[in-house]
Amino acid sequence: xxxxxxxxxxxxxxxxxxxxxxxxxxxxxxxxxxxxxxxxxxxxxxxxxxxxxxxxxxxxxxxxxxxxxxxxxxxxxxxxxxxxxxxxxxxxxxxxxxxxxxxxxxxxxxxxxxxxxxxxxxxxxxxxxxxxxxxxxxxxxxxxxxxxxxxxxxxxxxxxxxxxxxxxxxxxxxxxxxxxxxxxxxxxxxxxxxxxxxxxxxxxxxxxxxxxxxxxxxxxxxxxxxxxxxxxxxxxxxxxxxxxxxxxxxxxxxx
Numbered sequence: 126x127x128x129x130x131x132x133x134x135x136x137x138x139x140x141x142x143x144x145x146x147x148x149x150x151x152x153x154x155x156x157x158x159x160x161x162x163x164x165x166x167x168x169x170x171x172x173x174x175x176x177x178x179x180x181x182x183x184x185x186x187x188x189x190x191x192x193x194x195x196x197x198x199x200x201x202x203x204x205x206x207x208x209x210x211x212x213x214x215x216x217x218x219x220x221x222x223x224x225x226x227x228x229x230x231x232x233x234x235x236x237x238x239x240x241x242x243x244x245x246x247x248x249x250x251x252x253x254x255x256x257x258x259x260x261x262x263x264x265x266x267x268x269x270x271x272x273x274x275x276x277x278x279x280x281x282x283x284x285x286x287x288x289x290x291x292x293x294x295x296x297x298x299x300x301x302x303x304x305x306x307x308x309x310x311x312x313x314x315x316x317x318x319x320x321x322x323x324x325x326x327x328x329x330x331x332x333x334x335x336x337x338x339x340x341x342x343x344x345x346x347x348x349x350x351x352x353x354x355x356x357x358x359x360x361x362x363x364x365x366x367x368x369x370x371x372x373x374x375x376x377x378x379x380x
Contacts, residue, residue, distance in 0.1 A: 139188035211296030221276030229258035265289035281312025
C-alpha cells in the first residue's frame with residue numbers, strides 16, 4: 126500500500142541550468158513505495174536531466190532531493206547509490222563477457238565495499254554478494270540464465286539483467302531510464318510484468334516513450350514540457366487533461 130504521507134524520494138524546486146538554458150525548472154516530485162511513477166515528455170523535455178540529477182550523476186542548480194527525509198541533494202552518486210537509489214540506463218551497461226550471475230555479483234559486491242578493487246576478488250570469498258546476486262536474478266526472472274554469458278542474451282534479457290544488477294544493490298528507489306527501448310511485444314510484456322512485481326518494496330520512477338506501456342503500468346504520471354511539470358495525476362486523469370493533450374499527447378491519444 127502506498128504511504129502518501131511519507132514518500133521514499135521527495136523533490137522540491139529542482140532546477141538545472143546550463144548557462145542561459147534552463148533544462149529543468151522548479152520540478153516537484155514524490156516517489157512512493159508501491160507505485161510505478163512514470164515521467165513522460167517529448168525529446169528535450171528534461172527527463173534525462175531530471176533522472177541524472179536524482180541519481181547524483183549531475184549536480185543541481187537549485188532545489189532539494191530527500192531520500193526518506195534525508196537531504197541527499199549534494200551527495201555524490203556512489204554515496205547516493207549506497208544510500209538506496211539505484212538506476213538503469215538508456216544504453217546497455219552490462220559486462221558482455223561475464224556470466225549473468227557474475228554481472229549481478231559484481232554489482233552487489235561493489236555496493237558492499239568502500240575500496241573498488243575488492244569487486245575483483247573470487248566469488249567464493251563473498252557469499253553475501255552471491256546471495257544478493259542470486260536473489261536479484263530470481264526477482265528478474267533470469268535464474269535459468271545464471272551461467273550464460275551476458276553478451277549472448279537477447280536484447281530484452283539484457284535489459285532484464287540491467288534491472289537485476291540494479292536490484293542486487295538493494296535499492297529503495299529504482300530509477301529506470303527507458304527499459305522498454307528496442308523491445309518486441311513479448312519482451313515488453315515480460316518487462317511490464319517485472320515492473321509490476323518491483324512495486325512491492327520499491328518506489329519506481331519510469332522514464333519511457335512507449336505510451337501504451339506507460340498507461341498500462343503506471344500508477345501515477347508526471348508530464349514534462351520544456352523542462353517544467355505541466356501535470357501529475359493518475360493515468361485516467363492524464364488522458365483527459367486538456368493541458369496535457371494540447372502540450373504533449375495531442376493526436377496520439379484516442380477516446
